[in-house]
Amino acid sequence: MRRLFPRRPKSPGLSPGTLVHIGEKKSDTVKISYLEYNADDYFSEGEIAAIGELNSATDPSTVTWINVAGLHQIEIIETVGQSFGIHPLLLEDILNTDQRPKMEQYDHYLYISLKMIHWRDDPGEIETEQVSIVLGNSFVLTFQEQEKDVFDPVRRRVREGTGRIRDSSADYLAYALLDIIVDHYFLILEYMGEHIELVEEELITEPDVETLQRIYSLKREMLFLRRSVWPLREIIGRLQRGDSSLFQSGSLIYLRDVYEHTIQVIDTVETFRDIVSGLLDIYLSSLSNKMNEVMKVLTVIATIFIPLTFLTSLYGMNFSFMPELAWPWAYPTLWGLMLIISGTMLLYFKKKDWL
Numbered sequence: 001m002r003r004l005f006p007r008r009p010k011s012p013g014l015s016p017g018t019l020v021h022i023g024e025k026k027s028d029t030v031k032i033s034y035l036e037y038n039a040d041d042y043f044s045e046g047e048i049a050a051i052g053e054l055n056s057a058t059d060p061s062t063v064t065w066i067n068v069a070g071l072h073q074i075e076i077i078e079t080v081g082q083s084f085g086i087h088p089l090l091l092e093d094i095l096n097t098d099q100r101p102k103m104e105q106y107d108h109y110l111y112i113s114l115k116m117i118h119w120r121d122d123p124g125e126i127e128t129e130q131v132s133i134v135l136g137n138s139f140v141l142t143f144q145e146q147e148k149d150v151f152d153p154v155r156r157r158v159r160e161g162t163g164r165i166r167d168s169s170a171d172y173l174a175y176a177l178l179d180i181i182v183d184h185y186f187l188i189l190e191y192m193g194e195h196i197e198l199v200e201e202e203l204i205t206e207p208d209v210e211t212l213q214r215i216y217s218l219k220r221e222m223l224f225l226r227r228s229v230w231p232l233r234e235i236i237g238r239l240q241r242g243d244s245s246l247f248q249s250g251s252l253i254y255l256r257d258v259y260e261h262t263i264q265v266i267d268t269v270e271t272f273r274d275i276v277s278g279l280l281d282i283y284l285s286s287l288s289n290k291m292n293e294v295m296k297v298l299t300v301i302a303t304i305f306i307p308l309t310f311l312t313s314l315y316g317m318n319f320s321f322m323p324e325l326a327w328p329w330a331y332p333t334l335w336g337l338m339l340i341i342s343g344t345m346l347l348y349f350k351k352k353d354w355l
Contacts, residue, residue, distance in 0.1 A: 023097030030070035115228040
């Protein structure tokens, strides 16, 4: 429940734009890296060791990508924001890692906040990381909670000059980052699908209390995943409709492809949610069927012993004049009668398919 509704440690009453890091500290150090390139085979890459080395002057013909991994050092985020003229309210949103994914248009730049999703094998649960993207005319700023990310394929494409990324402007780079994040959701859905199949096999073979715990765990993870993915539909939809002037017409067709992938991810999430809900119904039905089998066996046994109990109680009465008590074959006759009654009832139950 705390993952779905995290606590906000920010003190009330602070003025708007007050920078406070809200969320878990996921990186011990802050790493700032940059990439610069253009269509004339110019390329430069490196790390910024000191925040004073950050240069906000960007050539309009050169695309600059600055990535900040680690958000707990507020002074670094504030310096980056001042270097590129980022509004304090936007910096406040970047430091608030518990917010809902969203998109905001400013005068000269565009802000996009979304969730990057990782799968943790040890606890078997989803881990999310907020990624903030600031798109300007010739620069892209990305802010991550930790260095582990899925942006390496984009960096490799820029280094090697494959595709059209080196020949395009900053909006295409922003599209590439959005695209690889959305595509990474499919990997997470594959993991979720494998776990759902394992739970289905347990339900068929030998369901137990641990199976029920796994079902509830999957149900929580699907709810958590839906909360992280669903707002992307609105964000990518606004972008591919051309609501932002920073995305050129040539990039809109690529954004439509990302939008289709987003719809596919959301449909898969909804399908998995229905499957998990069905698994819970199957588990409860399985328990009910087991209980019915047990009750059927007990009912058959009790039904067979009802007439036998009647006979034994009848001849257990203390009357002096019971003619059967003086018969030499009374005892074996009574046993034979009880066996015939039991056998007849068993055959009847078998004929009715009650056994």
